[in-house]
Amino acid sequence: MPDPAVAAPADGPVRRSFGRLRLVFLFAALAVLPYLLSYSQQEIAVLLVINVLLVSSYRLLTLTGEWSLGHVVIMGVGAYASALLAKRLGVPVPLSLLIGGCMAAGTAAILSFPLFRMKGFYFLIGSFAAGEIIRLIWKRFTDPFGGPKGLKRIDAFPDIDTGFLSIDFYEPVNYYFLALVVVSASLFVLYRIERSRIGLTFHAIHWQDRLAESVGVDTFRYRTLAFVIASFFAGIAGGLYAHYVGAVNPTRFSVDQMVYVLVWAIVGGTATFHGPILGVVVLTVINEMVLRGLGLDTARPLIYGAILILSVLYLPDGLESLGPRLRAWLQRRRGGPAAAGGEAA
Amino acid sequence: MNAPDGLPILEARGLTRRFGGLVAVDDFSFAVREGAIHGLIGPNGAGKTTTFNVISGFYAPTAGQVLYRGRDISGRKTSALAAMGLVRTFQGSTLFQEFSVLDNARVGRHLGARSGFLSRLLGADRASEAEADARARDALAFFGLEDLADEPVSNLPHGHQRMLGMAVALAAEPKVLLLDEPFTGMNPEETRRMMELVRRIRDDGVTVMLVEHDMQAVMNLCDIITVMNFGALLVEGAPDEVRNDPAVIEAYLGSATGNGGSGNGGSPNGGANGAGDAA
Numbered sequence: 001m002p003d004p005a006v007a008a009p010a011d012g013p014v015r016r017s018f019g020r021l022r023l024v025f026l027f028a029a030l031a032v033l034p035y036l037l038s039y040s041q042q043e044i045a046v047l048l049v050i051n052v053l054l055v056s057s058y059r060l061l062t063l064t065g066e067w068s069l070g071h072v073v074i075m076g077v078g079a080y081a082s083a084l085l086a087k088r089l090g091v092p093v094p095l096s097l098l099i100g101g102c103m104a105a106g107t108a109a110i111l112s113f114p115l116f117r118m119k120g121f122y123f124l125i126g127s128f129a130a131g132e133i134i135r136l137i138w139k140r141f142t143d144p145f146g147g148p149k150g151l152k153r154i155d156a157f158p159d160i161d162t163g164f165l166s167i168d169f170y171e172p173v174n175y176y177f178l179a180l181v182v183v184s185a186s187l188f189v190l191y192r193i194e195r196s197r198i199g200l201t202f203h204a205i206h207w208q209d210r211l212a213e214s215v216g217v218d219t220f221r222y223r224t225l226a227f228v229i230a231s232f233f234a235g236i237a238g239g240l241y242a243h244y245v246g247a248v249n250p251t252r253f254s255v256d257q258m259v260y261v262l263v264w265a266i267v268g269g270t271a272t273f274h275g276p277i278l279g280v281v282v283l284t285v286i287n288e289m290v291l292r293g294l295g296l297d298t299a300r301p302l303i304y305g306a307i308l309i310l311s312v313l314y315l316p317d318g319l320e321s322l323g324p325r326l327r328a329w330l331q332r333r334r335g336g337p338a339a340a341g342g343e344a345a
Numbered sequence: 346m347n348a349p350d351g352l353p354i355l356e357a358r359g360l361t362r363r364f365g366g367l368v369a370v371d372d373f374s375f376a377v378r379e380g381a382i383h384g385l386i387g388p389n390g391a392g393k394t395t396t397f398n399v400i401s402g403f404y405a406p407t408a409g410q411v412l413y414r415g416r417d418i419s420g421r422k423t424s425a426l427a428a429m430g431l432v433r434t435f436q437g438s439t440l441f442q443e444f445s446v447l448d449n450a451r452v453g454r455h456l457g458a459r460s461g462f463l464s465r466l467l468g469a470d471r472a473s474e475a476e477a478d479a480r481a482r483d484a485l486a487f488f489g490l491e492d493l494a495d496e497p498v499s500n501l502p503h504g505h506q507r508m509l510g511m512a513v514a515l516a517a518e519p520k521v522l523l524l525d526e527p528f529t530g531m532n533p534e535e536t537r538r539m540m541e542l543v544r545r546i547r548d549d550g551v552t553v554m555l556v557e558h559d560m561q562a563v564m565n566l567c568d569i570i571t572v573m574n575f576g577a578l579l580v581e582g583a584p585d586e587v588r589n590d591p592a593v594i595e596a597y598l599g600s601a602t603g604n605g606g607s608g609n610g611g612s613p614n615g616g617a618n619g620a621g622d623a624a
Contacts, residue, residue, distance in 0.1 A: 216427035
């Protein structure tokens, strides 16, 4: 499977400005979106934006070839840390969010010592075990973590009130824009990392770690780096969640939730940057619009499972592969056999 | 060409590696002179590849030492050895198959293209990346691969993939290059060209050590040859001495009959009739 993110030749200026134009349209659409939604749909949109960051940060870790089952717990570390800092120590919320991200990153840095002695399946199981240990700590130590009931009445983002302009972040629309700004900035950083030599090195470790090591890549350090960066942004997503919902508990970060992240990533595809985002958006829309509309939302795990199986069988490269496939198909129809080879590659 | 203090650039002393009850390398010692092309040969199962894997840091030695410029480097990480100038290649087409040819060589420039995390993020590494790009292209040009820079590796024929494997290693600017069976699977023409390139690499100041089955190539290319058998040193010397050594001939003939004449090990006299070995 060629990886477009790496293998693609440098974009020409025409394509680049076309890409920028598309980005402008996308943000315009995202700015208008909440005003077209009902109140409860706006709340879902906030969670969706947070989940976009969660699944995109997860993809950065998968670039090195390792799949973790602890990513949602790491998100929880950010959520708990930011909530406790604000509640107990009175740290202002935007700052607590940042420190929460750093705590999640620090947790990953410590965990990488035992976890990156393993690869593949063993890493997967090891990350699950590490996540469960963290969840048990939250459950066991009622002080400060609140035990199985978790933390409640977490401070919200402070209102902005400058006299003529006042923004109340209890309003989902306002929180939506706040989350959109934080998540867009985070995605930009993740994107830059992937397009830099660091991203090239992550891919190299994924495909041939021994060869990468032989030309001087410290594979342990780079695996740790991917894990730490991914965890930082998962922690930020956790903080955004905690200060929006106002409550966190260990069940919210259980492996059930992790399975959803995996389904989003697999259904969307992980070869491109936008694949997992596509996955989480499409599946959330299906979940909220279609299933809820039909009154089938209790059957969510069943339907998600079916979607996962169908996509693995019929769309193994994920939703992200639909675009190129469609383009190749159109070209074949339009240009006949002569143009068939061109774009399909 | 010797190191100023007369020390060999790479040395093994009493090297031993056990896998459970199996002793793959047994109290094996050798020394590689700076600027030499040093061959390591032996019948199948003699422990050549294990020796290579110990020298290049994939396994720690069970006992004994590996010395690089007189410093003990046994058990160090492969990436740390690469940073010191000790770079290895792999058998077969061990490459980043999913990357373009150029990106393979760019990964080879990993050590030469250092830059901070923030400057990577902000794109301030442009100058060092442009240089890495140019050096990577130089390495490709050395092996005649510059016109294939944007091709995906999987489109390359086997011979070109072997060349690319060398280009990736060369991009890392080694002081000592460890080649693991560089001629395997090459046709005689490709072998001849590769031998020429290995000589040029040596003439550029890189010490070369290689493990190889193609006897004709080894005999023609190497300045000195170490023969292993049963994990230990059998004979060491110039190609002509090794070729006519009775112990070497016996080791190979014994192995050849043991293998049912598969001929993979080849005969040390292959210089005369070893054309079949190149296949």
